[in-house]
């Protein structure tokens with residue numbers, strides 16, 4: 001009996017960081033099924049891959065500084081843009097927010113002690129790690145890294161002699177990891193909500209993680225099988241897609257994008273959730289249009305599954321097909337716009353506190369709007385014929401994936417860091433870094449819109465002299481952005497060791513459940529499972545002040 | 553409601569959640585095969601004549617026999633769950649073992665079937681196959697990949713059921729805690745259902 005007491009004391013008094021379970025030391029982390037520790041495992045591995053991916057991006061930019069050879073040969077360039085894409089997509093943005101913050105905070109936000117399947121959760125991380133190792137192997141093995149682009153288009157991907165197979169298996173296994181996370185989150189949201197937390201009392205980031213999880217479940221198997229088939233085609237010479245064997249390469253593109261377009265919503269939805277979470281806290285206002293934001297996540301997940309062929313307008317498709325996909329593409333913009341309008345409406349008359357998380361969120365809204373609107377442009381058939389396969393596309397997806405999801409990730413990191421580690425980073429430095437990041441990002445990617453519009457093709461090693469001015473500006477942008485990124489990580493790492501200790505439960509004044517538990521959380525999150533009676537984001541005091549002001 | 557204390561939370565068990573998780577996973581399996589069914593439909597549509605000729609080369613007798621085997625194994629799997637619910641541990645184990653045996657029977661048939669094809673020179677990359685029209689190359693490509701992946705699922709199913717047998721022996725699976733066996737059963741039925749689609753598509757409609 002006394003034994004049991006000490007055990008529960010241990011659980012309730014010390015944070016999950018110090019908690020001693022069955023295993024200690026490093027094994028206590030590698031074998032832990034605590035969702036918070038798994039979240040941190042993901043955070044570390046994702047950050048490492050982000051830095052590797054950024055380094056490749058930086059090198060590409062350096063190469064493009066001058067026409068012709070600058071620092072590498074064309075084949076190396078091909079490999080580097082493939083690695084950059086594969087790492088950023090499959091190892092960073094797709095797992096991204098759900099793997100790190102979803103794991104850490106989803107159970108807490110719904111008042112649960114863990115996810116529904118903790119062991120499966122750990123398995124997902126191991127699959128992620130294996131996928132990452134395979135990706136690294138594909139770089140190191142003889143034969144040379146894959147040079148197909150992250151899209152592995154047929155027929156080149158069955159013809160090239162580079163290490164396409166390990167890269168394909170890496171993507172396959174990472175997909176499996178993503179599926180298991182999705183299964184876990186859907187079940188968790190259905191089964192583990194605290195008493196009283198009905199669907200419309202869930203924080204908005206839970207809604208978006210839920211919608212994302214469905215997309216992960218429903219879309220990922222398609223890419224899994226498609227990439228597996230490419231591997232089988234390469235290994236055994238089975239005729240499936242290769243036109244030499246009667247196959248249809250355009251069919252490959254369809255199957256690829258049936259996943260990969262929904263995948264962009266796997267990337268962006270969780271970031272939108274974080275934005276919806278942070279805005280009310282730093283505007284001290286109830287979120288405007290809670291139900292609209294929640295439902296638009298579901299609408300995005302639904303419509304987003306029906307637009308894939310907008311990546312293939314120039315690949316050969318019937319006119320009817322083109323029209324339908326063009327129309328559907330414009331329809332997806334509506335739920336996204338609904339979110340933006342609701343965020344802006346929440347900010348309106350709020351007392352906005354420009355803390356680092358909020359700065360990143362505002363940048364998210366700005367950059368995501370540019371990325372989203374140019375996306376609508378690309379959905380217009382006539383325009384797309386001009387901009388397809390130009391750096392306009394590269395600018396577009398970096399504005400959404402990096403300017404959107406990337407910045408959303410950083411916002412989440414700045415927002416939840418004190419809760420996760422009980423340490424505070426240097427806020428002043430964080431704000432300065434933010435501005436460098438913002439300026440660097442836009443300097444890096446905006447010129448790509450212009451040169452793409454003028455005809456600069458994408459994935460090209462060389463270019464005509466008239467494009468150089470844009471390339472130079474863009475490369476200068478990377479010289480601002482990359483150091484800013486390293487400074488940001490530096491700030492966090494410094495804070496981990498030397499940062500001011502935070503013991504306060506609620507550093508930012510949030511009203512969701514994670515701010516009502518200890519900082520950092522204890523092993524089981526809640527000593528007593530909370531009973532939820534109110535919707536999140538009430539900010540009653542503030543609303544009262546506002547109302548009296550308005551009455552005057 | 554205030555909370556019952558932590559010790560209880562460790563033996564957290566939610567059979568509904570487990571079942572739900574399993575169903576979601578099965579959806580993903582269906583979608584995995586769905587991708588290949590799309591390929592099949594498109595290529596059948598673009599090469600109807602070649603598909604017609606190629607399908608004639610498959611052995612309908614073996615196919616039918618294997619269908620019967622798998623259907624029976626689904627029955628024995630269901631019976632093993634029914635048995636454990638009635639606390640008949642030994643009977644449940646016997647049914648699980650029969651299921652495994654039937655699965656082996658299926659694989660042995662598959663082996664002979666594929667072997668015969670190989671013997672006739674019809675296998676991926678073979679000269680005989682490559683000299684055929686492209687629709688037939690695609691048909692046999694899909695045939696090998698789809699039945700191959702299905703076979704892989706059969707093997708995985710055998711491993712899973714074997715684990716269940718051990719669990720039943722060790723009383724991990726009991727009359728009031730059999731959700732694992734149930735999940736294995738669901739998986740096995742899925743393997744069965746996929747075959748139910750593969751069989752007519754490859755063997756029956758010509």
Ligand code: HEM
Pocket residue numbers: 054057058060061081082084085088089092093149150151394398401402405406444458459460478481482
């Ligand atoms: C400092 C950071 C970054 C730099 C300097 C950078 C630079 C570039 C450049 C120059 C390209 C064009 C390659 C070409 O088509 O010729 C590219 C492509 C790409 N980037 Fe980035 N990037 C950065 C961050 C990111 C992030 C955070 C993501 C994902 C969230 C990302 C995802 C991609 C993808 C998917 C491609 C397409 C790859 C391909 O076409 O195969 N990048 N990047």
Ligand SMILES: [Cu+2]
Pocket residue numbers: 260261264307308310311
């Ligand atoms: Cu798309």
